[in-house]
Amino acid sequence: MPKLDLTSIPQTNATGYPAPFDAPVQGRNYRRLAPATGMERLRASHVVLEPGAWSSQRHWHREIDELLVMISGEAVLVEDDGESVVQAGDIVAWPAGKENGHHLQNRTDEPCVFVVAAAGQYDTDGGEYPDIDMVFEPDGYFRKDGTKYETDRIP
Amino acid sequence: MPKLDLTSIPQTNATGYPAPFDAPVQGRNYRRLAPATGMERLRASHVVLEPGAWSSQRHWHREIDELLVMISGEAVLVEDDGESVVQAGDIVAWPAGKENGHHLQNRTDEPCVFVVAAAGQYDTDGGEYPDIDMVFEPDGYFRKDGTKYETDRIP
Numbered sequence: 001m002p003k004l005d006l007t008s009i010p011q012t013n014a015t016g017y018p019a020p021f022d023a024p025v026q027g028r029n030y031r032r033l034a035p036a037t038g039m040e041r042l043r044a045s046h047v048v049l050e051p052g053a054w055s056s057q058r059h060w061h062r063e064i065d066e067l068l069v070m071i072s073g074e075a076v077l078v079e080d081d082g083e084s085v086v087q088a089g090d091i092v093a094w095p096a097g098k099e100n101g102h103h104l105q106n107r108t109d110e111p112c113v114f115v116v117a118a119a120g121q122y123d124t125d126g127g128e129y130p131d132i133d134m135v136f137e138p139d140g141y142f143r144k145d146g147t148k149y150e151t152d153r154i155p
Numbered sequence: 156m157p158k159l160d161l162t163s164i165p166q167t168n169a170t171g172y173p174a175p176f177d178a179p180v181q182g183r184n185y186r187r188l189a190p191a192t193g194m195e196r197l198r199a200s201h202v203v204l205e206p207g208a209w210s211s212q213r214h215w216h217r218e219i220d221e222l223l224v225m226i227s228g229e230a231v232l233v234e235d236d237g238e239s240v241v242q243a244g245d246i247v248a249w250p251a252g253k254e255n256g257h258h259l260q261n262r263t264d265e266p267c268v269f270v271v272a273a274a275g276q277y278d279t280d281g282g283e284y285p286d287i288d289m290v291f292e293p294d295g296y297f298r299k300d301g302t303k304y305e306t307d308r309i310p
Contacts, residue, residue, distance in 0.1 A: 002239040002247070003239055003245045003247045004247065004248060033222065034220075038253070039250045040251070041220040042197070042272060042274040042275070065189075067188065067197055067199050067270075069224045072243075072244060077157065077158060086158050088227075091158065091201065091270060092157070092158045093188060093194055098193065115246060117199070117272035117274075119196045119272075
């Protein structure tokens, strides 16, 4: 397979987050690369994060390793222990089970572009959002008291 | 974990390829990101490919998905059905089991830099090198008649 023709891969800003947690990711436009390429062991998304948008709510995964490669632009990585600026060529890794909520915020006036690759046990994965009343499990989003949100998760 | 400090991760050009197949990868300087970050489900390498160097011998994997993100510079992707130029921001995916030998050649006068992420069944992985008399299995490199090369594979 030659290099990917990204324009041929559908782009979406869909999210399963219940309101109001969906608002910060409206400017997260992503392409799923595994379905487009036939990969079944590795998942990846190509993401264009518009000014002001977040990559996700701050979260961590029990069973999934994540690796981010910034291609262009700049974003602020927010984690439990503070913030750092991520620029083109920078790499961030989040090993499964490390309970350190993370996300990127684009605080600039230009889009930033990155790829996130991920692998692990999707059928048993779950995790938490430390800043909001939400956790995730394979079958959806829940409040921390265990009651389910009425939206479908997009894994 | 904040963004990776690449300078703190050991860089090597080690290869297990037997001579003369090791010559084209002498200018492939790579850092293994999984051991440095605690990832156990996803593997990744940060690679600086010097002018003239190849990313590997042309190969394919039975059990491993591979995804490459070019960060800077330029290389030529060589596959069974021809060549294509890969530049900063380009992405290439090689799904497990697709018998399409692939590698990158840096034919420019400047280094190029990329990240390759990979996931799959490393304990049963193997594959072939279509251009040379070599195959790989978890326990090493072999000629196509099944006799083993006397080098240790670096998975």
